[in-house]
Amino acid sequence: MQKGFQRPARLLGPARPGKGEDFLKQTANYQLNQWEKTDRILMSDFNADNQKLDAAIKDASPYRAVVDVTTTAEASVVEVDVSGIDFTGYFKLEVFMDAPGAGSGMGLRFNDETNYIGMVTSGDSTVTFGSTYSVYFDDPSYGMAWLYMPAADAHVASMSLHFVQSSHFGYGHQFVSQTLAWGDVTTLKFCCAEGTFPAGSHFAIYGVRK
Amino acid sequence: MTIQVLLCGLDGTQTLETREVPEDYFSPEQPQEDAE
Numbered sequence: 066m067q068k069g070f071q072r073p074a075r076l077l078g079p080a081r082p083g084k085g086e087d088f089l090k091q092t093a094n095y096q097l098n099q100w101e102k103t104d105r106i107l108m109s110d111f112n113a114d115n116q117k118l119d120a121a122i123k124d125a126s127p128y129r130a131v132v133d134v135t136t137t138a139e140a141s142v143v144e145v146d147v148s149g150i151d152f153t154g155y156f157k158l159e160v161f162m163d164a165p166g167a168g169s170g171m172g173l174r175f176n177d178e179t180n181y182i183g184m185v186t187s188g189d190s191t192v193t194f195g196s197t198y199s200v201y202f203d204d205p206s207y208g209m210a211w212l213y214m215p216a217a218d219a220h221v222a223s224m225s226l227h228f229v230q231s232s233h234f235g236y237g238h239q240f241v242s243q244t245l246a247w248g249d250v251t252t253l254k255f256c257c258a259e260g261t262f263p264a265g266s267h268f269a270i271y272g273v274r275k
Numbered sequence: 276m277t278i279q280v281l282l283c284g285l286d287g288t289q290t291l292e293t294r295e296v297p298e299d300y301f302s303p304e305q306p307q308e309d310a311e
Contacts, residue, residue: 138291140281141301149285172303180305195305258301261279 095121131158132253132270139261143268148251152215155272160200160210160223163267168260172198173210175221175250181240198256199240202227212270217248276300 089110090099095117098110123129131152132145152158162171179197200210200223208227213219221242228235255268276298282290 132285134283134289136281136283137289138281139279140291141278142280142294143283144280145283146285170301170303172301196303197305198303201303256301258303262281 127274128271129274130269131155131272132268134268136262136264136266136268138264141257141261143255143262143266145253145255145268146251147253152247152250152272153217154275156214156275158212158215158270158272160212160225161267161269161271162202162255163207164257164262166263167266168257168262169203170258171202172256172258173200173223174198174254174256175242175245176252176254178221178242178245180243182243184239184241185237196238196240199223199242200225201238201240201258203229203236215247215250218246221245221247221250 089104090101091097092099097114097117100106131150132147134143134145136143160173162173164171174197178199181196181199183194183196185192185194199221200208202208202225208225210223210225213222213224215221222240224237224239226235226237253268253270255262276296278294278296278300280292280294282292
């Protein structure tokens with residue numbers, strides 16, 4: 066028997082004679098079929114292999130796109146239905162908003178929640194303030210935002226950094242929802258505070274799967 | 276005021292909707308307060 070291959074004890078594909086054997090040889094890790102000259106070639110074997118490869122590649126990295134939307138029309142708010150996503154399956158989430166040519170200010174809200182407590186720490190003092198956004202980048206700026214581990218009963222919370230080009234200052238904030246828990250999140254609302262997001266704007270959330 | 280909202284599904288569907296919202300709908304600011 067060739068090194069790296071094994072003959073499965075169980076039947077994974079159609080039975081056929083092949084070089085004195087009942088089954089095709091298969092690879093050790095993903096049981097992909099390995100043909101020899103005397104084996105019959107069947108479409109079903111190729112399709113089964115491709116399905117295994119598709120599943121294996123998807124699961125190969127824990128980092129994956131949870132939400133990925135490129136808009137097809139100009140709008141002030143891009144509202145994404147995430148009711149089918151189980152956010153609790155992720156250690157953390159990262160937010161990306163890429164909207165060249167958008168109006169002033171980009172923000173993210175969850176559901177209809179507009180009651181977030183913000184915190185900024187400087188030296189030994191902490192300043193708190195209210196915000197209507199969970200993540201907010203002033204104009205004109207770009208930033209990075211992370212969402213804390215979304216346990217079902219934990220309040221939606223974020224940490225963000227953004228850089229305002231006109232002032233050359235960077236800002237860091239933490240925002241925590243007063244009332245909304247991750248288990249109740251059904252929509253994401255990407256908002257342009259003044260003006261609109263042009264068509265072609267890109268919004269994404271990537272997560273590290275548990 | 277009237278705004279355009281783009282409703283997006285995870286299946287790739289996108290629908291543009293007109294919605295009426297308060298004038299201060301997009302304002303990020305709430306009253307500030309200092310903490311210890």
